[in-house]
Amino acid sequence: MINDFLKHQAQTTPHPLGMEISFAEGSYIYDQNKTPYLDFIAGVSACSLGHRHPKVIDAIKKQLDSYMHVMVYGEYIQSPAVKLSKLLADHLPQKLEKTYLTNSGTEAIDGAMKLARRYTGRSEIIAANNAYHGNTMGALSIMGYEERKQPFRPLIPDVRFIEFNNAKDLSKITRKTAAVILETIQGGAGFIQPLNGYLTKVQKRCNEVGALFILDEIQPGIGRTGKLFGFENYNCIPDVVVTGKGLGGGMPIGAFTASEEMMDSLSDHPKLGHITTFGGHPVIAAAALATLKEITRSTLIPDTLYKEKLIRKKLQHPSIKEIRGKGLMLALIVENPEIANKIVLEAKENGLILFWLLYEPKAIRISPPLTISNDELMKGCAIILKILNSI
Secondary structure (H helix, E strand, O other), X not given: OHHHHHHHOOOOOOOOOOOOEEEEEEOEEEEOOOOEEEEOOHHHXXXXXXXXXXXXXXXXXXXXXXXXXXXXXXXXXXXXXXXXXXXXXXXXXXXXXXXXEEOOHHHHHHHHHHHHHHHHOOOEEEEEOOOOOOOOHHHHHOOOOHHHHHHHOOOOOOEEEEOOOOHHHHHHOOOOEEEEEEEOOEOOOOOEOOOOOHHHXXXXXXXXXXXXXXXXXXXXXXXXXXXXXXXXXXXXXXXXXXXXXXXXXXXXXXXXXXXXXXHHOOOOOXXXXXXXXXXXXXXXXXXXXXXXXXXXXXXXXXXXXXXXXXXXXXXXXXXXXXXXXXOOEEXXXXXXXXXXXXXXXXXXXXXXXXXXXXXXXXXXXXOOOOOOOHHHHHXXXXXXXXXXXXX
16 A cells, blocks of 8 residues: 555655554544544644544534535535534634535635725735745735745745734735735744734724734644633734635534625625635535534533643653643744754654654644543643653
């Protein structure tokens, strides 16, 4: 299988981890030898309820018995997509009432950018240095990391960058600006939280000049930070919120949500202003609906803050310089990239799945399923400490 994998499936790195999966359940992934690996990554924050959660599986099976794809997005009334969109609206501030469902977070980012230009009639988009919003040409254009963008230029024009958490840069937001798009917590940069009311200040500046305030909640959203949406921690309300990853319960999904007035601007002049064949797919929407119901009706959201405390208390070691992030969106910052690499690779040999972050080489990602037990958390932390003590 490894030879076929390398020969016929396109790779994203020269040296993929290459573990062959046989099955996954709960907080564990199993290889072909049935060896269990405790999952501290959750598909990069995507498997909110762990692997193969019974309520998600039941929702998928039930929908399969009714229908799968029947028509391109937005033409037919398909119950799972409508119910999911309504449930999102029920849990968002009043002005965030209408959702466009997509196939991925990066597609939702592109849709939000188009919405901003269409609704405001302006072209300039402002993003943050060290931002990561996905890898389509649109999302890549607002990536604040030149090394990853340069090979693919020219990109979308009229994009400018500001420094995250730097209030002085907000003067760059002007009446030429269609939108400012930020991650609520910067992910690839090292799980950097907004400080000193930064997001509130950005929202205020956007309101002053008539720009849209867009927050990327693809990673921090859907319960990972102790609130259903990360922005609820920071006293701000975006004009457009983008979600993905954890919303699907392990299925591919993205969404952008705005006011009815804003979202309706994409439906005319021209018609089909944003269109997708498989967005809002009924099977995926059913999985997302089951996921969102379980997260909002259980104690999983407040439990993330208790689990964060357990991790911070357990993972105290001279080589760990800092633990960034909030809830179960955490990054260990160690002394150097060599230690980070050693921990990630040796953890796999010890039955624990960890991963890196895109731009911060000294970081180790910890973003387990929200359903992970306290005992499983302590087991994984013990493996990390064992490796650190061997260095």
